[in-house]
Every structure is written in structure tokens, then in C-alpha cells.
Amino acid sequence: MRTKNILLVSLLAVLGLVFQSCDDKNDEKNIQFADLPSVSKTLVNTHFADKKVASVMKDNEFMDKSYTVFFTDGTKVEFEKNGEWDSLESPEGVPSSIIPSKIRAYVTENYPDEKVITIERDQSDKEIEVELSNRFDLIFDATTHELKKMD
Template structure:
């Protein structure tokens, strides 16, 4: 019985050690980006994807307490922001050219998703509208 109790205590302690929310393993670029744009939310979890997954661009996945999930490349550059519960993404977290387009054409719109690929960027608005931009954030079309 003693062994079972000790094993249980050890298991709980080890879970606490491996499920840390420490951002120290993130590149400074990522740490700065999170602090500047999401300072009101706490980091719940940081996952580092292994190097053998070469088909994925994302190296780090950061889950915030407000329901946003950030995907970053190996240099700490943001490549995707996804809302798990329709949490609005702060405009400060988006490229300024895209923000200007949204403010001019979609007054009071709320952004709940953004993804950057090599040659395009996509925005998802809370009303379901999807906007497509090129790599330099020039508007292409409504998707």
C-alpha cells in the first residue's frame, strides 16, 4: 500500500514538472511578441514540436489562457493565430497593412483567425468571412 501511495505522489509531482508553462525555451522574438500583444493573457502551455516532423512549419505551439493558440516557426516568428472559442485577436498582433485594410473595409470587424503561409495570408472574421492576402499583405479576394 505504501508503494502505491508513493507511486501516486511521484506521478503527480512528475506531471507538474513536465507540464510547465515556462516560456524560456521560446526564442526571444516569440517572447517579445507574446508580451507586446497578449500581455493580458497568461501562457497556459508551450509545446515544442520535434525536428523530425519536417512537413510542419511550426516549431512551437503556445496556448494562452484566453483561448488563443499561437504557432511559431523555429526562429520565434508568428505563423498562425487561432481562436479556440472565438476570442478576438488584438489588431496589434496582425500585420499593419492587413489591419488598415480591415479598418477601411470592415468597420467593427473582429478577427478570430490569422495564418501566414509562404505566399499568402488568410484572415477569418467572427462573422465567418475569410479574407485572402498575398505574402506582402496586399488584399487578393474574399474566400
């Protein structure tokens, strides 16, 4: 019985160390803009040239990483590990040049007085979710850019 208790305590101690080391890898840290993937830097320089970068974060998640660029005006762009954008939020409106043309046309035609303030890719559901300035959510198919539903 005593041997089983010692083994159990040892196992728990080892598991605790393993989980602690995993926690150490799940951290966010400030990085320099120059340290972003080149795809991310190109998107920022092309579509947000008039905005000032406040900070850049790298999030090291277990077996994955992502990046977030924060601008001084409250705009935020999140990038996947490959540098492609995952979501964009801007209180002033997401630059129309980033919004897929079919989605941009739908919003312009049906909500001419509204701005897209958030656009997010959902890779698992193959959707693009758009939030308008009137707080309506529109969900589009990520491949065809056809409207799937409104929330």
C-alpha cells in the same frame, strides 16, 4: 531463395527500426515559456501581456520544429522554428498591433463591425489568410498586403 527471404526480412526489420526512430523524433512535449526562442517570448510579452499562458508545446517534426503557446482564454499562437509567428487564433480577436497595417486598414474600412479571429502566414503561397468573426476568409499577398481573394 532462402537467402533472398532472409535478406528481405532483415531489410524490413531495419526499415522498421528506422521508421520507429523517426516516430520518436516526431513528438510534442510541454516546455517552459522561458525555453521559447527570444523572438517568440518578445511577441507574447508585447502583444499578450494581459493574458495568462496555459501551456507551451514544442513539436519536433522530422527535420523541423515548431512551438505553440496556449492561453487560458482559448487564444493560441504558433511559431516557426526561428521564433516568428506562423498563426494566431483568438476568440476575442487577434491584437490589432500584430496585424500588418494595410490589412488592418482594409478590415476596418470594409468590415468595421468584425474582428480578426485568426491570421495565418502561408509561406509556400506567400499569402496571409485572415478569418473574421463573421467567418469570412480574406487572403492577402504576404509581400504587398493587398487583397488577393475572399472565401
